[in-house]
Amino acid sequence: MSRHEVVTPIPGVFYRKPDPESPNFVKAGQAVAAEDTIGLVEVMKSFHPVPAGVAGKVVDYIVEGESVVDAGQAVLALEVER
Amino acid sequence: MKRLLVANRGEIAVRIIRAARDLGIETVAVCSDADTEAKHVRLADAVMPIGPAPATKSYLVGDAIVDAARGAGADAVHPGYGFLSERAEFAAAVADAGLTFVGPEASVIEQMGDKVRARKVAMEAGVPTVPGTTDGTADVDAAVTAAADIGYPVMLKAAAGGGGRGIRVVDNEAELASEFPAASAEAAKAFGDGQMYLERFVRSSRHVEVQVLGDGKDAVHLFERECSLQRRRQKVIEEAPSPGISEETRQAMTQAAVSLCEHVGYRNAGTCEFLVDDETGEFFFIEMNTRIQVEHPITELITGIDLVAEQLRIAAGEPLGLWQSDITKRGHAIEFRICAEDPERDFMPGPGSVGRVELPGGPWVRTDTWLTPQSKVSPFYDSLVAKLIVWGDDRPTALRRAGRALSEFIVEGVPTTTALLREITTEPWFEEGQFNTGTLEAWLAERSQAAGMEATG
Structure with a gap:
C-alpha cells in the first residue's frame, strides 16, 4: 500500500460536501473508485467535481471545507495498491 | 449626495x-x-x-x-x-x-423580488401574467373548465411536485380529458397528492424586458431589450430594440411596465421582465429586477440617456427630469458578454494572469471592462471580463460593426468567449433575428456534436 494525494485541477474554493446539509462526499476508511467524486471546487460561481482519479481507500481530507485552493493542490489522501 | x-x-x-x-x-x-x-x-x-x-x-x-x-x-x-x-x-x-x-425602498425590493407577490401586484395593475390556476384540482371537469379560460396549449403540473417532475403538455380539450386522470393519478402516487395546477404553455418564447425609471410618483420607460440568447439562464447577447416583436406589442408592453411601476410607486431604475409568445405575440409579466442590469448600456446607446446618472439623481431626491415624450430611440445596439471561459471545453472557467490586452474602439463601439494588461482574472468572482457594446443606425450595420469590434478584442493569458460570439454574429438565425430562449443552447449542442464527430473522424 502507498499514499496517493488527489489534487484539484482548478483553483477556487474547495468543498467537502455537495451542499451544506449533506455529509462529506467520502470519509476515512471508505473505498473509492477512480470516477467517484471526493469534493467540489467552486470557480467563478460554477461548481466542478473533483474525482478521486484512482481507486483506493480514503485516509482523510488534506484541506478544510471552504478553503481556498490552487490548481494542483492536494485535497485528499488515499491509500492505493502499488 | x-x-x-x-x-x-x-x-x-x-x-x-x-x-x-x-x-x-x-x-x-x-x-x-x-x-x-x-x-x-x-x-x-x-x-x-x-x-x-x-x-x-x-x-x-x-x-x-x-x-x-x-x-x-x-x-x-x-x-x-x-x-x-x-x-x-x-x-x-x-x-x-x-x-x-x-435603488428602491426595502419594502419594494421585497415585494417585487418575490415572484408570487410580484405576480399578484402585476395582476392588480392590469398587467398580463402567464394564465394559470391559483389552486390545484384533481377533478377532470374542473380542469377542462379552467383550461378553456387559460387557453391551449396547457401545461399540467403536480401541485405537490417540484423540479419539473410530472409535467405534461396538452394541446386541446380532448387531450386534456384523456391525459388528466392519468397525470393526476401519477401525482397522487408520487407525491401523495393528486391535485394539479394548470398553466398556459408557451412553446416558443422570447425573453424581452422593459427598462423603467420612476421617482416614486411618475414613471417612464426606455423601451425594451431582447435577452432571449441565453445559456444556462445566463444572458449571452442582448440587443435593443427587440428584432422579434411588433410595434403594437412594444407599445403595449412598455405601457404595461409603466403602469406597474406607477402602481407600486417605484423609485429608481428597474426592469420588468416579460415572456413573449413568439407565435401569438402575447406577452406576460414574469418578474421585476429592482437594480441596474448588466445589459443597461444597449438602452443607453439607443436613447442617449445615462441610466446610472439617472439612478444617482433620483436617489438624491430629484424628480424625474424626463418626460416620456423626451425619450426616443435611435438605431440599434447589441451587447456581447465576454467571459473568461473556454467554449470548446464546455465553458470551463479559466481564471489566471492576463498578459496583453487590446480593447476595441472606433466609432460607436463601447467596451465596459475592468481588464488591464497584467491584471488577474480571479477564481472567486463571476467570469465576465468585458462587455462589448456596439451601435449602428440599423441592425445590419450594428451587426457588421459587432464583427469588426469583436475581431479587435484581444486578451492573452486566459480563455475567452470572444471567438464564439463572433461565430454567432455570422449565423443566419442570428442575422435574421430568428431565435427564441431555446435557440442558443440547441445551436451549441449541435455545434459540439459536430465537433465531436470531426474529432473522432
Whole structure:
C-alpha cells in the first residue's frame, strides 16, 4: 500500500460536501473508485467535481471545507495498491 | 449626495464610479483581499478593504459594507448588480445607518423580488401574467373548465411536485380529458397528492424586458431589450430594440411596465421582465429586477440617456427630469458578454494572469471592462471580463460593426468567449433575428456534436 494525494485541477474554493446539509462526499476508511467524486471546487460561481482519479481507500481530507485552493493542490489522501 | 460608496467590483463598479465622477460626486471603492490592485480601486477617490477574497466573506457582508461607508464618510451606497443589490435587508441597513440607498425602498425590493407577490401586484395593475390556476384540482371537469379560460396549449403540473417532475403538455380539450386522470393519478402516487395546477404553455418564447425609471410618483420607460440568447439562464447577447416583436406589442408592453411601476410607486431604475409568445405575440409579466442590469448600456446607446446618472439623481431626491415624450430611440445596439471561459471545453472557467490586452474602439463601439494588461482574472468572482457594446443606425450595420469590434478584442493569458460570439454574429438565425430562449443552447449542442464527430473522424 502507498499514499496517493488527489489534487484539484482548478483553483477556487474547495468543498467537502455537495451542499451544506449533506455529509462529506467520502470519509476515512471508505473505498473509492477512480470516477467517484471526493469534493467540489467552486470557480467563478460554477461548481466542478473533483474525482478521486484512482481507486483506493480514503485516509482523510488534506484541506478544510471552504478553503481556498490552487490548481494542483492536494485535497485528499488515499491509500492505493502499488 | 457628495460621496458615494460603490458596493461592488468589476466592470459595474468602474461604470458607477465614472457616472458619479461625471456628476461631480466623490467615490469610495470597496475591495476584498483579491482586488486591492483592481481597476475600480484605482479609479475611486478612496478605498475601504472589506475582507477576504471569497465574496461570502467580503462583497456579500452587508455589515462590513455599511461600516465601510460610515468610516469613509460616504452619504450614499450604490449596490450595482448581483451581490447585495436585491437584498431588502441590505437596503434597509443602509437606510437605517442614515445613508441613501441607490435603488428602491426595502419594502419594494421585497415585494417585487418575490415572484408570487410580484405576480399578484402585476395582476392588480392590469398587467398580463402567464394564465394559470391559483389552486390545484384533481377533478377532470374542473380542469377542462379552467383550461378553456387559460387557453391551449396547457401545461399540467403536480401541485405537490417540484423540479419539473410530472409535467405534461396538452394541446386541446380532448387531450386534456384523456391525459388528466392519468397525470393526476401519477401525482397522487408520487407525491401523495393528486391535485394539479394548470398553466398556459408557451412553446416558443422570447425573453424581452422593459427598462423603467420612476421617482416614486411618475414613471417612464426606455423601451425594451431582447435577452432571449441565453445559456444556462445566463444572458449571452442582448440587443435593443427587440428584432422579434411588433410595434403594437412594444407599445403595449412598455405601457404595461409603466403602469406597474406607477402602481407600486417605484423609485429608481428597474426592469420588468416579460415572456413573449413568439407565435401569438402575447406577452406576460414574469418578474421585476429592482437594480441596474448588466445589459443597461444597449438602452443607453439607443436613447442617449445615462441610466446610472439617472439612478444617482433620483436617489438624491430629484424628480424625474424626463418626460416620456423626451425619450426616443435611435438605431440599434447589441451587447456581447465576454467571459473568461473556454467554449470548446464546455465553458470551463479559466481564471489566471492576463498578459496583453487590446480593447476595441472606433466609432460607436463601447467596451465596459475592468481588464488591464497584467491584471488577474480571479477564481472567486463571476467570469465576465468585458462587455462589448456596439451601435449602428440599423441592425445590419450594428451587426457588421459587432464583427469588426469583436475581431479587435484581444486578451492573452486566459480563455475567452470572444471567438464564439463572433461565430454567432455570422449565423443566419442570428442575422435574421430568428431565435427564441431555446435557440442558443440547441445551436451549441449541435455545434459540439459536430465537433465531436470531426474529432473522432
